[in-house]
Structures are given as C-alpha cells and as structure tokens.
Amino acid sequence: MREDFARPRLVFSACLNFEPVRYNGRVVEDEFCKRLAEHVDVIKVCPEVSIGLAVPRPPIRIVFDRTKRVVQDGTGEDLTERLNKFSVDFLESLNEVDGFVLKRKSPSCALSDATAYRLSRNRKLLVKTSGIFAQTAMEKFPGAAFVDEFRLRNFWLRDHFLCRIFATAELRETLKSNCTKMDILNLHERYKYLLMSHSPSLLKKLGRLVSNLSVLSLLELIHDYADLFVKAVSVKPTKAKHFNVLQHIYGYFKDRVNEGEKRKLLRLLNDYATGSVNLTRLRKIFREYARQFHIDYLLRQRYLNPYPSELSNNE
Ligand code: SF4
Incomplete structure (x- = not known):
C-alpha cells in the first residue's frame, strides 16, 4: 500500500493557528488545520497585516457603494486599492499552489460568507460575498481547491x-x-x-x-x-x-x-x-x-x- 504522499502546497490564512493577527489580536485554534499543516508545504498570509494594519485594529467591513469596497471601522479609511494590490502582487509571486485554506466570514479571506453592508444606509445588511483576497485568489488559481476551516468539519x-x-x-x-x-x-x-x-x-x-x-x-x-x-x-x-x-x-x-x-x-x-x-x-x-x-x-x-x-x- 502506497504510504508516501507528495506534499501539497497550500496557502493558509495566517490567523488559522499560525499567528495572532486577527483584528482582536487573537489566533483561531483549529485542531484539524494544525494536523493538515504537518502534511503540506504551508504558505501563510495575512492580507490585512501585510498592507500595514496594526494588531489589534478596528475591524474592516465590505461595503457596496456602486462597487465592492473595504472600509475600516472608526477611521473610515478605504483600503480597497491597497488590499487589491497586495492580493494581486502576492498571488502573482506564487508558482504552483494546490489549494487555499482560508478563514471564513473575513472581509479579506472569506470564500463566500463575508457580510457586505450598504455604505449609505447605516450599514444595513446587503449580501454575503467573498473577501477581497479570496476573490482574487479564486480568479488567479481556477484549478486550485478552496476551503475554509468550517467546511473542513x-x-x-x-x-x-x-x-x-x-x-x-x-x-x-x-x-x-x-x-x-x-x-x-x-x-x-x-x-x-x-x-x-x-x-x-x-x-x-x-x-x-x-x-x-x-x-x-x-x-x-x-x-x-x-x-x-x-x-x-x-x-x-x-x-x-x-x-x-x-x-x-x-x-x-x-x-x-x-x-x-x-x-x-x-x-x-x-x-x-x-x-x-x-x-x-x-x-x-x-x-x-x-x-x-x-x-x-x-x-x-x-x-x-x-x-x-x-x-x-x-x-
Ligand atoms: S482572516 Fe485573513 S486578513 Fe483576517 S486576520 Fe485572518 S489572515 Fe488576516
């Protein structure tokens, strides 16, 4: 029985076990992701910290104001261009990737369940959507497998x-x-x-x-x-x-x-x-x-x- 396995190359959201980079300064403990990481080559990334946001930090939100944008609570700063640019540059720097394990519900990393708000109407819930980084990753790596920590259960x-x-x-x-x-x-x-x-x-x-x-x-x-x-x-x-x-x-x-x-x-x-x-x-x-x-x-x-x-x- 073949027990030797090639090591997949996986991109992980850095807050999944690796680094306490969430907006609240925490890390997400996930037992299965931890085990999985032992069998793959890990490329970890936190798009928000990579564009210079602090830890901890005011959370960011996806808003629809004709286009999909990302805005930081409190400061109101529009981070869309910085996040987009980082995502494209980072993903273009990768060669071969077999899959992505991303954090659910994040405005940067979610595959499909980030909450988007209407900017002008007091943050009324509009739709569920993908995070900025995840969306770019799915476009750039159509042959790769995508999952979040919740779907892995x-x-x-x-x-x-x-x-x-x-x-x-x-x-x-x-x-x-x-x-x-x-x-x-x-x-x-x-x-x-x-x-x-x-x-x-x-x-x-x-x-x-x-x-x-x-x-x-x-x-x-x-x-x-x-x-x-x-x-x-x-x-x-x-x-x-x-x-x-x-x-x-x-x-x-x-x-x-x-x-x-x-x-x-x-x-x-x-x-x-x-x-x-x-x-x-x-x-x-x-x-x-x-x-x-x-x-x-x-x-x-x-x-x-x-x-x-x-x-x-x-x-
Ligand atoms: S979900 Fe993504 S952007 Fe948010 S802390 Fe985790 S790795 Fe960073």
Whole structure:
C-alpha cells in the first residue's frame, strides 16, 4: 500500500493557528488545520497585516457603494486599492499552489460568507460575498481547491478537498523534470478508481489519452493529461459514484472469499448505501482484503489510500 504522499502546497490564512493577527489580536485554534499543516508545504498570509494594519485594529467591513469596497471601522479609511494590490502582487509571486485554506466570514479571506453592508444606509445588511483576497485568489488559481476551516468539519467536503490536493500534488511531482510517458501511464493506473469517483466521463477521456501513447508528443501529453486530470478531481464525488467504485473493487474479492465473507461484504456495501457505514471504514476494510489476497493492483490504487491516515477522521 502506497504510504508516501507528495506534499501539497497550500496557502493558509495566517490567523488559522499560525499567528495572532486577527483584528482582536487573537489566533483561531483549529485542531484539524494544525494536523493538515504537518502534511503540506504551508504558505501563510495575512492580507490585512501585510498592507500595514496594526494588531489589534478596528475591524474592516465590505461595503457596496456602486462597487465592492473595504472600509475600516472608526477611521473610515478605504483600503480597497491597497488590499487589491497586495492580493494581486502576492498571488502573482506564487508558482504552483494546490489549494487555499482560508478563514471564513473575513472581509479579506472569506470564500463566500463575508457580510457586505450598504455604505449609505447605516450599514444595513446587503449580501454575503467573498473577501477581497479570496476573490482574487479564486480568479488567479481556477484549478486550485478552496476551503475554509468550517467546511473542513464536514466529512464530504473535507474528503474531496484532501483527495484533490494530494492528487494534484502527486501529478505535479510526476510531471516534474525527466517525466516519461510511462510515468504518466503509471499515475493514471494508480488513480483510476479515484478519478472514477469524481468523474467517470473525464476518466474515459484521460484513458483515451494514455491508451495510445504514440499519438501525442510528450509535451502535448503532459499538457492535455494535466489539464483533464485537474478538471476531473475538481468534480465533486457523489455517494452514488463512490458506490459504483466500491462495487468495482468488491468485484476483485467476490470470487476469492467464502460465502460468509461474501455476505458480509455485500452487507457492508448495502450499509454504505443506506448511510450506516462510512467511506473511511469501507476503504480500510477493502485495503485489508486487498492485502490479504495480495492484489497489488488494488494496493496501488490511490482511491483506497488517498491521503495520510492521520487526516482520516471518521465521518
Ligand atoms: S482572516 Fe485573513 S486578513 Fe483576517 S486576520 Fe485572518 S489572515 Fe488576516
């Protein structure tokens, strides 16, 4: 079973465990983000401190005054241009990034739930929107995975985020210098079931790319394969797609186990479909069967081992 993982490059809001840079001088303690940071290359950033705001400081707010702007409470200073400029410069200085873990509800970092106010009407709530930095990041890195600390508490969102960042990190590592067509073929084989759980149709297209390696030059193959792979893992898996993959994997065991074990495995699949057994547990059980029967092809599959086990909370 592959236990070596490429290290994703993740941008974190600096106030998530790293530095007490929030407007109130505090840091946000988040146990899962702390664990995650041990398995990735961290790029931490606090856009507000980076433009020279103090800690602590009066909070800033998003206001709509024809355009979306950011204004500091008390001073009334308009920080929009400074925040925009910093965001563009900082993001352009980054090379490859697999994902962003950002602080929810922040006028700078929120993905979609910062509160925006109407400037001229005594701060009446207008809409929920993304923070200035987050919005620029989503525009500049459309292939990256985005999450906040709250969404990471949901098993399905967390599982998708983790599968995605570890997959794109491994893709990046594979495509680095001296990559051969065989390296891409091997990667494709390892990711077959994981890709199937995201997008069976894109898996088919990827399969066509690697089924005739002589058609494309290496550079063309790298370009087309990477583009489709990143698109495929960005598609959200569904319970039905997972069920389909799990049935495929069960197919490797069904003729190797006795009748009692067969009934047990079918019951587990059924329990997964009805929601009484979780995906983490099924992956673990299927890994054990793959080990027991020495099914190397399955043991190499990232689907059964998509990210470090320390990050595999139960649902
Ligand atoms: S949410 Fe963003 S801008 Fe606000 S303190 Fe955290 S890192 Fe800084």
